[in-house]
Amino acid sequence: MTATDPLTINGRIQPLRVSLGQASWITRLDNPLEKETEFLNERPNIILEKEFDVSDEIEEALIAICGLGYYTLYVNGHRMGESYLNNDVTNYDKTVYYDTYDIRNFLKKGSNKLSVELANGWYNAAPITILGKYNVRKQLAVGKPCLISQLTITTAAGEKYVIESDSSWKSKPGNYLFNNLYIGEVVTDADPVADTKQKTVKIAGPSGDLTPSFIPKIKRQKQYLPAVVTHNFAHGGILIDFGTIISGHFLCDISADFLGQITFLYAEELNADGTLSFDSSISGTYGVTDEEHGINAGDPIIQKDVIKKTEQEIYRFENQYCYHSFRYVLVKSNLQTDVLEELLSNVQAYSVHTDLASVSRFHSSSDELNRLWDAARNTRLNNIHSYFEDCTRERFGYGGDIVALIDSHLYSNDMHTLLKKVFMDFVNDQTPAGGIPQTAPYVGIMTNGTSNGAGSLGWQLVFPVLAARIEQYYQDTAFVQKHLSALVKHLDYLLAFDFDYIRYCCLGDWGSVDAGIQNMRIVSPDQEFCSASMYLILLEEYKELFAAHEVSETLMETLELRIAEARNATIALFRNADGSFASGTQSSTIFALKGRLFRDVEEQRSLEAKLVQRINDDAGIFRFGIFGMSWAYTVLSDIGEDDLIYNWLSRRQEPNYLSMLANGNQTLSEYFPVKNGANTVQGSLNHAMFSSYSAWMMEKLVGISVKKDRSIQLAPYFAKDLTEIKGSLLTMQGEIEAQWEQLDDNALMYSVTLPESLDYDFRLGETFQIINKEITTAGGDRLTIRLTLQAFDAVEAIGRGNV
Structure with missing residues (x-):
């Protein structure tokens, strides 16, 4: 932590001695009755400033601050912190998150100035049609960009100063003539001409609890330099290729000699x-x-930034209040x-996302597997900006995507605080009846909702x-207990429906290769059966x-009783004479297994065999x-079918993962190819x-998994065409490192x-028997266990925690 960062350590807020209790929400006085049709008009963004004097040496200075939609804080001209896109996105009618900074090192005895630049963010969203x-x-x-803050200063003599946001702050225009998350930014280097009529006013602000x-x-992460720069005569500009898809910021210097307008298209x-x-x-x-x-209202949104340069000085352009998803940047002007x-x-460019600490490492002798690991991780992080987004095209916090990816998230980064924040986002938008929305924050989507x-x-x-x-992964039972009433309310809501109604209320196994398109809409395979199973x-x-x-x-x-009713009804409606369900697709079979639609172990094994057979019949796809x-990845691994998973991840013919990365992109696509007549639906x-596979890579290729009872299982899968695997996972119980390497065709060394x-x-x-074992102290109360393994046909029994 540095003095300029918000007062958090590893994302956890520190005890505060300053609040926002006496401060007011303030903004610049503009036309408060602007209509949506005027949203795209250019107007300078808002800067609010406060000058004050301190008569003694400063012992402590803490400022609590929230600027909506986004803010940047400056103290005596110094930008505070390395974060971007402040504040945390949520339902501002329920919760408003604020930050606290220690700014003592940036204040001085005598005259000082606070300056806060505001931007639209999600609080002043455009009326665009997503x-x-x-x-x-x-x-x-939604509302007008606004600020609330309180600075509390304690001097060496024990005197306290409290500077609150109120109408005594000064207002002035900024250099951002337009800013929107989906579209981009319009910026000028011209010195804003302050309108003497501009003033600061108090407003009600959002109604959410200040928290x-x-x-x-959110911070800038990895830096990227252009891979190729070419003249693009088809578009009449310069085409910059960064070699891979980035979700983040574009930066460049514009020569002092240039005067005019430059447009960047992404x-x-x-x-x-x-x-x-x-x-x-x-x-x-x-x-x-x-x-x-x-x-025009129906024109498609193309991500772009516009720079209007009027001064004969080098101008440094860098995104501040938006982020783009791009590999290519087309630079256009009249030159x-x-x-x-x-x-x-x-x-240059930077990836930009929530600064989550990494908890794992993975490396193998296969470059393809390494690229798959990196692509999954990159794509997930590209779409985390204080909540889990689906993609930078939509930017919505879909609950279904979170369910599909949660284990791969847990095996990649420290998610404890973010998971709690996202859970509370859903609490905030829980309906009065108890239902949970499709997205949090709720944006109006409720396709096939209850x-x-x-x-x-x-x-x-x-x-x-x-x-x-x-509760399982972070052992945070207290948090779950605190929100138990919301969970109970949700269950009561689900139980209030008759099964014959609620069994239709789902989209099934969304995104399947088997999906079809009916009436311009994507329809999942066996959607009615999978929806009924999802209720169960x-x-x-x-x-x-x-x-x-x-x-x-x-x-x-x-x-x-409802579980028994739903299970019996689903079996009666959809089970076939041969024990399969619905049309017997891969999706219907795994939904049947996940919903436990079997009466005994024999029926379970039969379903598992049908799943394996179906995948084999589908050429391993x-x-x-x-x-x-x-x-x-869990079901097949549990029944010893890791070969099927490994072959799928290594598959080179479409549909497959590796084709998504073939052109150098280090990100995954929204869909495996879905055909619509002669066209292919590919999405973002x-x-x-579809990045959930990285959980299997940690649990089986590295061999480290955290089970539901919080125990640690070491159960590696030794792929025959790999010569080496190295990896680690930081768990609540400490870091575990594991690696294995082939010694010859029939032997390998496994070390933990x-x-x-x-x-x-x-x-x-x-598959293997232990022919040698060695346990040594690794230092710091750590053990290293080395096993030399030889292939054999018998079962080697190994006791818990004892080799």
Whole structure:
């Protein structure tokens, strides 16, 4: 932690001695009755400033601050912190998160100045139409960009100064003439001319409870330099190729000699003729008409920034209040391209996301596996900006995507505080009846939802799943207990529906290769059966979660009866004579297994065999959607079918993962190819919903897994064409390091280093026997266990925590 960062350590808020109790929400006085049709008009953003004197040496200075939608704090001209896109996104009508900074080192005896720059963010969302129909401005808590802050100073003599946000602050215009998360920024280097009529006024502000932020901040991460810069005559500009897709900021210097306007256009891919393709990154349409800028309501949104340069000085442009998803940047102006190229320098980009601490490492002898690991991790992080987004095209916090990816998140980064924050986002938007929305914050989507404002069943599954992982993985039972009433309310809501109604209320195994398109909409395979099964899966999740909590016996009895009813009804409606379900797709089979639609072990084994046979019949292709894909890695591994998983991840023919990375992109696509006549639906090229495989890579290739009872299992899968695997996982019990290497065709060395006190369980299966073992002290109360393994056909029994 540095003096300029918010007062958090590893994302955890520190005890505060300053609050916002006496401060007021303030903003610059502009026309308060601007209409949505005027949103795209250029107007300078808001800067609010406060000058004050301190008569003694400063002992302590803490400022609590929230600027909505986004803010940047400056103290005596110094930018505070390395974070961007402040504040934390949530439902501002329920909760408003604020930050606290220690600014003592930036203040001085005598005259001082606070300056806060505001931008629109999500609080002043544009009236654009996402996915052709959702105007998020009509659903989110929205308002004019505003500030609330309180600075508390203690001098060496013990005197206290309190500087609160109020109408005595000064207002002035900023250099951002326009800013929007989906579109981009319009910036000028001209000194803003202050309007003497501008003043600061108090306003009501959002109604949410002011709450200290407790999650890590959004920061610039990895730097990227251009891979190729070419003249693009088709577009009449300079084309910058960064070699891979980035979710983040673009930066460059513009020569002092240039005066005029430069436009930067952002895209993830090129068309076959070398022109930019915006198909994968277009989020929707503008929604309003702006004749001044030649924009019609139905025009597609293309991510772009515009710089209006008027001063003969080098101008440093860098994104501040938006982020783009791009590999290519097209630079356009009225100059010849060769001249324009000479005017740009220091071109670079940064990935930008919530600064989550890494908890794992993975490396193998296969470059392809290494790229798959990195791509999954990159794509997930690209879509985390204080909440889990699906992709940078939509930027919505879908519960279904969180369910599919939660284990891969846990095996990649420290998610404790973020999971709690996201859980509370869903609490904030829980409907009065108890339903959980499709997204949090709620943006109006409730496709196949159960009732007004509530989402489809697979997306409502996020509520108990988040609670279960917070409790299981981070041993935070107190948090779950604190929110038990919201969980009970949700279950009561689900139990209020007759099965014959609620069994339709889901999208099934979304994103499956087997999906079809009907009436311009994607339809999942066996959607009706999978939806009925999802209800059962949801209820089973609550049964397991509540088993460790004090919940009324009547509720649990009702839950048991409903589970039995739903299971019997689903079997009666969808089970075939041969024991398969619905049309027997991969999705229906794994949903049947996940929903425990079998009466005994024999029927379970029969279903498992059908799943394996179906995959083999489909040439080893995993045709699941996001739920089935995530579950398949566990289900198949548990029955000893890791070969199937490994072959799928290594598959070189489409549909496959490696094709997504073939052109150098280090991100995953939204879909495996879905055909619509002669066209292929591909969606976003920076979408994480199929990155769930990295959990299997940690649990089986590295061999480290955290089980539901919080124990550690070491159960590696030794792929025959790999010569080496190295990895580590930081758990609540300490860091575990594991590696294995081939010694010859029939022998290998497996080594694990872990805390001496850790409770663990080796599971080496039936393929190898131990021919030598060595246990040494690694220092710091850690042990290293080295096993030399020889292939054999018999079973080697290994006791718990003892080799």
